[in-house]
Each structure stands twice: as structure tokens, then as C-alpha cells.
Amino acid sequence: MQLFYCPEVFEGSSCLSKEESKHCVKILRKQEGDTIHLIDGLGTFYKVKITLASPKQVLFKIEKTWKEELRPYSLHIAIAPTKNNDRFEWFLEKATEIGIDEITPIICDHSERKVIKNERMEKIILAASKQSLKAKLPLLNPAISFKEFLSKQHLSDCFIAHCEGQDKTSLQSVVSKNTLILVGPEGDFSSNEIERALSKGIKAVNLGKSRLRTETAGIVACHTIALHYEEV
């Protein structure tokens, strides 16, 4: 199923954006009277009939709407963007495919990359949502320093997946309904950052025995939570 994105769908008649209209008419050669499927990014699917098929503007009429099934958990990953952009984009794509609610890029003491372009990242999240048939897009927050992120109030059960020392609980033994996991940069969180997190009551967790790259740690954390809530 091919999905189009339309953040504002109204009863009666609505239209696709310029970009989506072009893709719909020029690339996929959709015509007046054809049925297409939309997501609004907020959790609703629409089956609509095209009433005007111009490459600049596609108008449509809603035929059917339905809600995406909610996940039985919510997951927020705050993760340091990798030096290599591709690796971070790969994390965004895979986390979206597997299922995530919120992503915050955090700038840490050992972060080599401190400038983040959300626009490109949002495109990747949107493409991955469409591809994996998800109607609700994960929320991508603006990048924030680790220190500032910690100073905010977080209502989720919060864990830090740092690599120092051995005596950490495994993430899968502490999964909760509302989980926030902090994943550090290449070179890990600094000792200062780890101390600061622990003093805030954030618990240290491990993600298994292997030494994982930042983006792999993010995916492994995301899938650990997803798997816990899969029906066996």
C-alpha cells in the first residue's frame, strides 16, 4: 500500500501538498476517480477518492477513516547524533519502522557533531512511517544539550545506557509502560554526565554483552522494548 502524507484533512474536500501532489500525479500517474490512502501523521488513516488530479494540487474526498492501533507502551529515546550523518539517519529510519514515540538528539561532552538539521531528519522519519504503514509519526524534538535535557522534568521511567563499569541491570528486566532511554555518543557519556544522571535517580542499564555503536545501541534499545510488548 502506497501512503501519502496530509497533515490537515478536513471533511468535505481537502488537498495534498505540492510535493505529494506531484508525486501522486507525475510519478504514480494517479487520475481523477482513483482511490489513494493517506496518513495525517497523528494516527489516522484515510481512504480518499481523487476529485482533481493536477500535478500542483490533488483534491480528494474522504471515503473512509480509521485509527492506527495504539502501541501498549510509549518510548522516548534521547540519543547523541553520530559523527557520520548516515548512521544517525539509519537510526531514525529503523526506530520508526520498529516503533518509537519520541526522539531527542542530545549534545554530549564527547559529541563530535553539535549541529543538527531537523528538516532532513523529519523527511526520513516520514518516509519510514509511510513505508512501514504507520499513521502516527514519532515526535522529533530539537537538539538539546545533555545538561539541559536532564534539567527538564521527565515523567517516564528513565534509563541511561552508558558503557562504564559492569554492575548494570539489563534493559529488558526493567521495561516499563513509559520508558525514556539515554544513549551516548561515540566515546560514551563522560563520567561527569553519568554521575549527574545517576544523581537524578536515572538508572544505568546495559543493552547486552556486545560493544555496540551508538546507532546500533539505539535500535537495540528500541527493539528490546518492542519485543517485550509483542504477543508471544
Place this chain on the structure above:
Amino acid sequence: MQLFYCPEVFEGSSCLSKEESKHCVKILRKQEGDTIHLIDGLGTFYKVKITLASPKQVLFKIEKTWKEELRPYSLHIAIAPTKNNDRFEWFLEKATEIGIDEITPIICDHSERKVIKNERMEKIILAASKQSLKAKLPLLNPAISFKEFLSKQHLSDCFIAHCEGQDKTSLQSVVSKNTLILVGPEGDFSSNEIERALSKGIKAVNLGKSRLRTETAGIVACHTIALHYEEV
């Protein structure tokens, strides 16, 4: 810890390959008397002292050897290479990081890419093994057609992660000590291939509720098995 690869280490004196010697001396500026660490790709780590540091040939003497801790399971994934090479290389890298024993590229009815270059893939596996501090490299088999792969005898418990229908067991409920998982191409296995697999006694499994890309399915399968054997 920086690891070098040396498939043939002998008591007494051995040498690094030309490529590894160059990296060791030219890039990392190691000198005679320095200590470095090697893997042989078969499961052994070596701590060695450099006795000759030439960019064409590094000679060394073994100071200490130790075996990599064995995983309590063995995992073989037979997976259709993706059309986009990068995506398949991501799978190889991430599966190696998380832990896998054997990978077989399978050419399926719906495969768009039928020519596979093992040399480049082996480099990626080696880099990922070094990076994640693994002494044993996963075995990368030559590409083989799905039909031919099925006709061989496999001693592992064998599963096919196809996307047709709904009534499939979740992979995590059937994890075994020796697991072989088949992952299909973009566009899934053909009905013919699925039938053929089922008639051989291969069980159908699902990898969760999300629609996953080929390479994501491979990683999710790999991590599902790894997580099962993590100490909680």
C-alpha cells in the same frame, strides 16, 4: 581497544598482512616494542609485542592469548540481498555487532539483485568484528538460489519470516539453541517459495506487528535471538 586481524598466528614469530602492517605503522604510528592486540577471526585474541615495525611488514611476538567467550546459541540467517547495496551492508555490520554465526545471501524469485560480491561484504564483517571486539568472524557463505539452499540439509531449527497471512508464531516463542532464519527480499518470498519451505517442515514466524524492510527484519531476527540468551 584497537584490534588487528591476523588469520595465521604462530608461536614464535608471525607477521601482519601488508594492509594491516600499513595501517599499524603509517596510520597508528606503532613502533618496535609497542604492544598491540590481534584477532585471528576464529575466536582467539592475542596480545603481541612488535619486533619489527615496517609499513610493509609488522613482525611480532605473542605475549598472551585468550579465547572469546562463546555465545550460548548459534544463529544462521539466510537473507535476500537488498536492491540497494548499502542496506545489505548495514545488515551485515549490525548483525555482526549484535552477534551472528553464519550468513547466507539467498537469491529469491522476487530478488532484484542477483550478483553478490563477497569480497566487499567480508571487509564490512571484519571491520564490524574488530569494532565490536569480537575475535570470531561470522561465516559468510557464497550466494545461492533459494531453491538450492532449501535442497541442502540444515541441522538447525529452521524458520521462514514471510509476510503472507496472519497465523504465524512469533520468533521469540520458538527460539532454539541452533536457529536458522530465512528472510525474504523486497516484495517478500513468492507463494511458491513459501509453500516449498513449509512442505520441508520449515515453520513460518513473524517478527512483530510492524512491516519491516528486509534488512530491518534481519536485524530484528538477530536481536530477538540475542535478547533471549541475555542474562536478565
